[in-house]
Amino acid sequence: MGKPTGFLEFDRVDNGKRDPLERVGDWNEFLVQIGDQDLQTQGSRCMDCGIPFCHTGQLIGNLATGCPVNNLIPEWNHLVYQGKWREALDRLHLTNNFPEFTGRVCPAPCEGSCVLGINESPVTIKSIERTIVDRGFENGWIVPRMPREQSGQTVAVIGSGPAGLAAADMLNQAGHRVTVFERDDQIGGLLMYGIPNMKLDKSIVQRRLDLLEKEGIEFQTGVNVGDNLSADEVKNKFDAIVICVGATKPRDLKIPGRSLNGIHFAMDYLRGSTSSLLKGEAVEISAEGKNVVVIGGGDTGTDCVGTAIRQGCKSVVNLEIVTRPPKERADSNPWPQWPLIFRTDYGHSEAAAKFGKDPRQFAMETIEFVADNNWNLTGLNTTQVDWSVERPGVAPFSRVEGSETTIPADLVFLALGFLGPDPMLTDQFGLETGPRSNILANTNDYETSQPGIFAAGDCRRGQSLVVWAIREGRQAAEVCSQYLASLA
Template structure:
């Protein structure tokens, strides 16, 4: 490495955010760019370890370890230390189609598996990744790569989230003619409407989409399969179809009072907020002056908190059914697994800055929604739960008597994750599904039960990370390319 003793000499420089009290007043990105000298020393912390687990991208006991797209992290850390930014960008693009997305929204499983992280804070990999690609665009190094030869084969990619865009990019570069179909009015899927602007500026998404269009990919928005175009018509137009439709069927909370007005799925709320920012005439759900409760943690729950605060909510509470994670790794959660530890995300920090306390309540179950005579939601009933006392066949926890509590609310957002793709997709194409309602497709070739139709991303593997979607998009493109090449030589 550029400086073999760097990890002993330099401390970790965490990602820098704008002050919470400042950033909640706008919808601009909250990240702050770190200067080149600091990034150089951060790259120098990379250890030259014998086996760099940071880029393994494996699953160990159902937990991710390392980077799913197998980024060549030690290599570009070394290049940044040497000041070779363009070379670092070339290394980064070898494995990751969209580092400007992952460098902002990925939770960085690479850092959780960093060898340095066994005893010290890990290398700030994610921040270096984002800085490399941002520098690349700023310097004009990222330019259209237009394929010189075309195969004569056409592919339809259905869905324009990270899996669909990665798959389309790879297939286009392989020389095939690619058309991406998206039912929304803008390209980007989850990247456009599922992640708030302050976390991923939509101009950054549009910039990459324009680059892909310049490279020859055709994008068609406002097209829903089965409504605007039939499966048979799609099959007749294309030699192969890749389904990257995501896992958009939200998990519900079917308890008494669920039909009261003012209870919404988190993604409906986030989608409407971003659509409004982009100039849509649709009236979004507005939290201004409202008492907000977000049920469910994770990125989506945090995004709801940050959005509600920017809209001017009166208060915000975040309920999580799980117990509060420990400050340090538990013995049952060894390295190189992703460390399940207590973290404060941007939305939690903003809530604390505005309201004086962390909004989260752990080990809390919601048992009933409360409403007034007009059936508008007024709050919810909760109780604490004990995860050491299971209820076989019912739940892995038990309610604790005497801990019942009513919480006031004018708006409640359900951020409980997703069950899988909407069923009409598989039905339209006559595809088999697995036991979790995901489209059945082997990870070896990503081919569904119908030849010539492939599936990638959340619709195949279930709700997951953007970086896993990119990996599946890339691998599916390779399998589809092999299929098309075999067709040409048959």
């Protein structure tokens, strides 16, 4: 235990954030790291509980409880308190392949389950994680690790998001020859082309990719398996296959006016924005000078808000169909579950600073899109909804009479979630899928309906988080290795 009285002596201090009005003028990361000395003090707040819920990684009541990769949090908190940063880094890498990603973008279910959080502010776990790994890179402690043995067996990993990268890393270290196929022009999945720069700078992603490549993993971009490389070719060439293709099919909003000019899926917008920044090219969809409405909340909605503001939009509104969450945990959402409370993410703070109010409007349904004579979007007709009265067979809510409004809009981004992987790939491999089109495989063996073909990440579990993708990639790699051993 760091310091037996640390949690009594010191208050929680978290990462700082750059001033919203300053940071919307660039695409640099908005989090500001706190100093090492302060973090050592924060590490001392850890109580090293008998049962540290922070690292359980379980679903309780379908909500994440504790760290999904089972990071050894109390151990590295203790080491950080003692100033043993290198040892802390070794502990961190035991459970997490990419702490520099989670230390930036993870919502930190660990902190929601921290025992100190029952009646105090939880330990600032995520900031400590990020600093351990950033320090590791700064000090040159993170260098390529060449696999000690070679099995002579080959594995194809399809998809290069965090699940695919974690699986590839584990399989490569286990001595197998790994090739990662990615249909896009960059490796990284949503780490590269989903989560924007201000949350995760792309040089941070590239730094890890360079290491993995040096360690022997082969990356091939522009290979759309099922299209320009057939499933049969992959099956014939490799001893095992791990599919990590994400849940990339966006949910649509099929209401009158959907085909008007100016309505886009959020990912088309965000991908285009990051791609233009990486390549120094003009952006295809620009929010500059436009009235923007983002339909749907979550990370994707917030990222659209933050991106539109950086591009110089005239106004931004974020519509949510759900009601505003409570300020404090509800009785039905006790510790150590992930707290379902009202949070203000970076994009919301930026909109508030720039335009004077939080962009979110809760319990709002869009009924139709409206346009001018040239089919260009001019606005949305909306209504408020009441979740206490359902419309049987139609929706779990009803419309509030007399609450109809028109919101002016030149651009709409649909951030309504994702429906599963592209069926072209699953059909070609002959994989069974579930009711939401995710690939069927359980978390005991991650094996699909086809032997020797494993699935992990969003394509299996549905739209989720980076940390869950890393966990699934690690676990699928382990069972894939066992399968390969059974062939040898």
